[in-house]
Amino acid sequence: MHDLPEVNTYCGMVAIVGRPNVGKSTILNEIIGQKVSITSRKPQTTRHRIMGIDTLDDRQAIYVDTPGLHSEEKRAINRYMNRAASSSLGEVSLVLFVVEGTRFNDDDKMVLKKIKNSRLPVWLIVNKTDKVEDKNALMTHLQWLHEQHDFAHVIPVSAKQNKYITELRDMVMEQLPPSEFYFPEEYITDRSSRFMAAEIIREKLMRYTGDELPYSVTVEIEQFKMTENGVYRINGLILVERETQKRMVIGKQGSHLKTMGSDARKDLEELFQNKVFLELWVKVKSGWADDERALRSLGYDNQ
């Protein structure tokens, strides 16, 4: 009889699911200690499935941040996001179901239904507790939440104030099954530097522009290279649907684009630990959000 190879490390996938805007990406970034998933006040900021990798000594937790699940599936991009969110449930060992304070609406119900079907162990993470002034109401709500499903844990946190995030991280680490590491220990995400650069630029667009933009804007990295003097030279192309949106993104005498570019550059330098030279262009590309083929050509390939 052959001895099985001894594994003395622990590693597993943890899916972070929930309706849009409950703070999934913020929780992930707080756990990893770096911006691996972009966030904004606008719902549905996360469009892709992103892994955040947290390695500590002999343990590696691979968090999968998913686009917010929601019931509206009108446009192609919404369908894509729902697929990306659901497909991550197949391969994980633990689900963190994120809800917000004392709110629990139809979209939360829909997510809970999906989770129940998956039969995975679920921890309920009640985020944004800092926003709840009435602590008695919170207690009553937590009690009610407990009754909705056989949650292994119900954990109130505030990602924004970094409250109970370390405790959550430690609990997850304890829960990992014995396994080889999936990623080298220095990795913090499965995504390429190009992808991260595009996402950070998109985050600035989401944050600085009006409500009209979220669905219609996308970013392509046309060039990403190290120059002879050790600077990352990044050229980003911002694609919008309409001329009015182009003007909105650029701002008066380019003021908007300049501020966003400078903010994005700072984040990129922090992320890559390297000096960055960033150039941005804006171009009108009509109708892309309704065209699945165009989506795929821009990298929305549901992987």
Ligand SMILES: Nc1nc2c(ncn2[C@@H]2O[C@H](COP(=O)(O)OP(=O)(O)OP(=O)(O)O)[C@@H](O)[C@H]2O)c(=O)[nH]1
């Ligand atoms: N007050 C408060 N706000 C928070 C907290 N966590 C996240 N937020 C804010 O909530 C908004 C949404 O956060 P995200 O992390 O982008 O939410 P998400 O669930 O990933 O959103 P989608 O990308 O739409 O799925 C942002 O403006 C965050 O700053 C928290 O603990 N307290």
